[in-house]
């Protein structure tokens with residue numbers, strides 16, 4: 001559907017010997033180390049998602065100012081203006097959410113839950129905002145002439161990789177049950 005600039009393929013490792021001096025951490029810690037890498041990755045995905053949402057919003061605003069129906073720019077029809085307002089509010093809220101998590105990381109504080117919250121909120125926002133951007137452009141949004149259909153396709157993967165959003169809810173709910181996790 002998207003990510004066309006990046007090759008996506010499965011990798012298989014069979015009978016690979018790794019020299020002992022290349023060991024990361026201590027034996028038995030591997031999964032924990034691998035999972036901790038996901039926290040930072042989730043922040044990155046949240047930032048990407050906000051970028052996609054912002055690009056879709058900017059394009060939709062520009063188009064809605066230009067496109068005229070019934071004698072006025074479509075942005076002046078309340079149905080479209082309020083849709084854009086909701087898109088802007090969601091994008092700003094998502095940006096604030098991942099910045100909270102990023103500041104905790106920068107300050108050396110635990111941020112596992114905040115990273116999952118940021119990934120969940122930002123990527124669901126990107127999906128909603130890009131879908132609405134297609135709506136703002138009407139039929140023009142659905143065809144290849146404008147980038148909003150691509151933004152919508154690119155937003156979808158952010159809800160799936162680096163842990164699906166169902167898994168983010170699992171991380172968050174487990175932490176709520178036991179804050180030491």
Ligand SMILES: Cc1cc2nc3c(=O)[nH]c(=O)nc-3n(C[C@H](O)[C@H](O)[C@H](O)COP(=O)(O)OP(=O)(O)OC[C@H]3O[C@@H](n4cnc5c(N)ncnc54)[C@H](O)[C@@H]3O)c2cc1C
Nearest residue numbers: 001002003007008009157160161162163164165166167170
């Ligand atoms: C384009 C692309 C790029 C990718 N890049 C990478 C990469 O660079 N590195 C990498 O390691 N992986 C990468 N992945 C893999 C990606 O992280 C996984 O696809 C993703 O984590 C989901 O796993 P899955 O596909 O096995 O889905 P499944 O685990 O089979 O999930 C299927 C459905 O069940 C839900 N589900 C599964 N378990 C639970 C549960 N316990 N509770 C509730 N719901 C659940 C999921 O949310 C999903 O809706 C990439 C995938 C794609 C498509």
